[in-house]
Amino acid sequence: MEADTSRIEEYLESIYKLQQEQHPVSTSRLAEHLKLSPPSVSEMIKKLVHKGLVNQIEKGVCLTEEGNKMAKKVIRRHRLSERLLTDILGFKWDEVHDEACRLEHAISTEMEDRIAASLGNPRTCPHGHPIPDKDGVFIKEIVKPLSELKAMDKGIIVSVFEEDPKMLQYLASLGLIPDVCVKVEEVAPFGGPLIVCVSGSRYALGREVASKIKVK
Amino acid sequence: MEADTSRIEEYLESIYKLQQEQHPVSTSRLAEHLKLSPPSVSEMIKKLVHKGLVNQIEKGVCLTEEGNKMAKKVIRRHRLSERLLTDILGFKWDEVHDEACRLEHAISTEMEDRIAASLGNPRTCPHGHPIPDKDGVFIKEIVKPLSELKAMDKGIIVSVFEEDPKMLQYLASLGLIPDVCVKVEEVAPFGGPLIVCVSGSRYALGREVASKIKVK
């Protein structure tokens, strides 16, 4: 009953992410996210249950203590890899996701620690998502989507929930990156765009995009 | 006829290394090096032939033009990874081999280039082995094993052919690392040790070890 660790890590990572929007994660949602067929996922879930990494409850799965720990470790490695790529190797924030997806399965705990130490224990990835510490503890900030701000509200961008390089390039070109202060000038009615002011410039931003930008 | 790229890279890398000591590489030697059974290797060779990466000649295999190129690319990624680990992340030279064995299959050409650029295009790995450039060109130095020096000969260490962490730690503790000048004080007869002088200190060094240290 040997197993491909990378594959398991991939599953746990997906389950972890999906758990934040759907508590017991459904097989079909997981299959969709992993771009696999439901039966493949169904089969792998059995193995994960057997390994004590997930529990099957009411038509779905949720991570066990151990599965959660493992998932967070992968996320830590992913985000630290992204930081290595941007801060040390000069990648742009839109170029790091795919590379980090491969690195997260290749780096050791030792390397994970060295990256963290070399970068002064960064608290977030380049997109602003928190990096769990060695014990899996996240620093959680109270944030809300930019799309929920009212006219004349201000906020500081904490994170950007986006992986598409094109969109990330666009956001960076507007200066919509973590730690930047945004002011909502106007909110168009009927789900229309927001007019935001970022470092002196004014832009119209669709609700869809604005909902992915978390501010505090 | 899909394939596991990492596995293929592993085979090509081994064939490349073994070719330097045995020209058509034998199946058994390759199996031994990869820690696999001869039939497994035999089978995989067929696939590599089919893919045009190796040719089967007189009871052995040798890399094709394309296989050679691919092998050198993996070696470049391995050695650049090692440099990243030592020069940027603070690993010691005895800690990088295994980590690099995993990284070499995970990093993209883009990352390979960024590591090279960030380090000012290093010409060698931490053990002194040349890093092929993007076109697969190696800078080859004329070297000879330290064990072949005569009494009172001097040399500058170019590379150390060793992967065992314990041995590498030992050598580093004596200061036997690339770019260091060594003087052979005495050569004991009947295959006995060499008495070498490194940065003011005198050490006895077995022939076996000395043969792995290449000097110019």
Add this chain to the structure above:
DNA sequence: CCTTTTACTTAGGTATACCTAACTATCTGG
């Protein structure tokens, strides 16, 4: 020269992780 060893391959079998097609159960709407 024939025997033994060595090297390699063939044959047959395992495990992992995926697939499609078919079945089952559960939820939903008319």
Add this chain to the structure above:
DNA sequence: CCAGATAGTTAGGTATACCTAAGTAAAAGG
């Protein structure tokens, strides 16, 4: 309350990469 959609699983099959055991062929030694 039953028809149809939706979600999940079972059954059966594929490909990769490995294995052991059983050949075969060639090299080496008495």
